[in-house]
Amino acid sequence: MSEYDVVVVGGGNAAFCAALSAEENGARVLMLEAAPEEDHGGNSRFASGVLRFAFRGIEDIRKLVPELSDAEAAISDFGSYTEEQYLDDMGRVTQYRTDPDLTETFVRGSYDTLAWMRSKGVRFDPLFRRQAYKIDGRFKFWGGLALESWGGGPGLVELELKAAKARDIEIRYSTRAIQLIQQNSRVVGVLVRRAGREEVINANAIILACGGFSSNVEMRTKYLGPSWDLAKVRGTKFNNGDGIRMAMDIGARPYGHWSGCHAVGWDRNAPEFGDLEVGENFQKHSYPYGIMVNAHGKRFVDEGADFRNYTYAKYGKAVLDQPGQFAWQIFDAKWTHMLRDEYRIRRVTKVTANSLEELANKLDDVDPAGFLAEVKRYNAAVREDIKFDPSIKDGKCTVGLEIPKSNWANTISDGPFEAYAITCGITFTFGGIKIDQSARVINVDGDPIEGLYCAGEMVGGLFYFNYAGGTGLVSGAVYGRIAGAQAAKYGKG
Incomplete structure (x- = not known):
């Protein structure tokens, strides 16, 4: 019995x-x-x-x-x-x-x-x-x-x-x-x-x-690939793949996308594992209303490709693939009132500036000249004849850029500016x-x-x-x- x-x-x-x-x-x-x-x-x-x-x-x-x-x-x-x-x-x-x-x-x-x-x-x-x-x-x-x-x-x-x-x-x-x-x-x-x-x-x-x-560094590196040992873990430190290993030990069939995972933009200075005091608020998911730049000051994803719900879980990997495994999210004063609550927490890596030149020199580990040139190119490409509407894919886009912004494209031109440093946070495999x-x-x-x-x-x-x-x-x-x-x-x- x-x-x-x-x-x-x-x-x-x-x-x-x-x-x-x-x-x-x-x-x-x-x-x-x-x-x-x-x-x-x-x-x-x-x-x-x-x-x-x-x-x-x-x-x-x-x-x-x-x-x-x-x-x-x-x-x-x-x-x-x-x-x-x-x-x-x-x-x-x-x-x-x-x-x-x-x-x-x-x-x-x-x-x-x-x-x-x-x-x-x-x-x-x-x-x-x-x-x-x-x-x-x-x-x-x-x-x-x-x-x-x-x-x-x-x-x-x-x-x-x-x-x-x-x-x-x-x-x-x-x-x-x-x-x-x-x-x-x-x-x-x-x-x-x-x-x-x-x-x-x-x-x-x-x-x-x-x-x-997601919490197993060895398995992440083995199956997800290089640099995944450097990702932050959004959640529990107890997800070490024990169940998968036990099942496979008795002949269970491995299945699915073993080299893929859910990974988001996560505060650059967050702890190695999730902190229940902060919870999900290390995430930074208002990027569709601004731009993201890497260490060279260059944009590297289409921030407005789709609603956040359909892009946030893959953009963590895009950040991990950048030099130094980090990026900065940039917002101007027109839309900072729309930032999600997670941007207003105490434990956040943030800088503010009244001018783009001042901002460029405050972005840690970013090339200032490259950043200013990128913002200039981006601003010149924004369609100003299309109305901004955050509740739909509004088609307010850029024209002529190698990496477009397909929706919600607004110029980065009105100070004071806010910028937030992120890295990759893995959620689950x-x-x-x-x-x-x-x-x-x-x-x-x-x-x-x-x-x-x-x-x-x-x-x-x-x-x-x-x-x-x-x-x-x-x-x-x-x-x-x-x-x-x-x-x-x-x-x-």
Whole structure:
């Protein structure tokens, strides 16, 4: 007789959804969290909490946020975001490499899963401050995003933990899973290490939901390539690839974009790993309204190629590829009022100046002459005959530059100027292991590994090259819910 019907390895959003789903389906559940209790929650606790899900309009929003007042609803244009739009976005940003079956499953399950999370006590808020602009007296939401979890990532984990405790789901902290135990090709338990001692925990089914290898310097360098050992880690220091390694040790199929990851612009002087006191606020994501320059003073990306939601996760790599692995974001006085809240925190690498010449000499490690020449070229190329509109891809562009700015191009001409130094911050890795639509882990022969399931950042095949903002928490929740239900059914059978 096994001690548990289901053991969930991990302690973030996907793991909690798996545990809650398994318990709901009658299983006795244990969660194993490698981090100590004060550091629990995985990368989810460092996330912004933004959620990309399919919805048809404001009535769908109000079912998820019944607290939304009539007055708030009257001044809000949430629009809609259909399953077809979601699928199109997933195809487009991944260059159509995303696994179509896995993607369709989580996209079509996205709204129902958020409603299910709501039934477990998770709460949601409209993204008024970060994903809406007030136009003609109404908040217009943009980029396919409407809601975030209450309290962001920390709030999400707090509410999921509360739900787990209310259902008597056991959680063991500072307990690292190190090996899966098999009997006749069936997973029957897991070897763990806690306080220097090893123990085997027997279980009828195991769900791996313990993240990728973003915190593992050796694996980052091996799979992502040169310079990735120099990237900052946005989130937890406990995502060392243990789950992936354990699964592959028993024959799980590696899957997905192993040389790719989610990486953003991150404060140049941020600590090596995420700091819960600051959370996501080391990120700097208002670059579409300014320009970014490298050590030579040159622009190196199209800052207005698309909405931030569709470019921020790949521009971290672009920054890492620059000399010295840094860049400066430059803004003039016309649009500094639009900068996101993360630009106003105390721990920020920032300079200000009243003239471009003064600014050029304040940008650490940047060639002043190269910077001034680049701004002059950029300003001369801006189309002034097109109206600026941040809620749409407005087509206000540059003309004749080697690296264009396709939207939201405004001159850098009005002081006082503000500049922010960034480097690359890695969020999570794209490579993982193969699962099917029932969240069963698939082996190298194409068959399910009996008794083994997977959800969250460990799942390979969803993301390639790029990422649509708000997708990770939702895909993790959908597959966590599926894994929990399937593992409970198997574990109790």
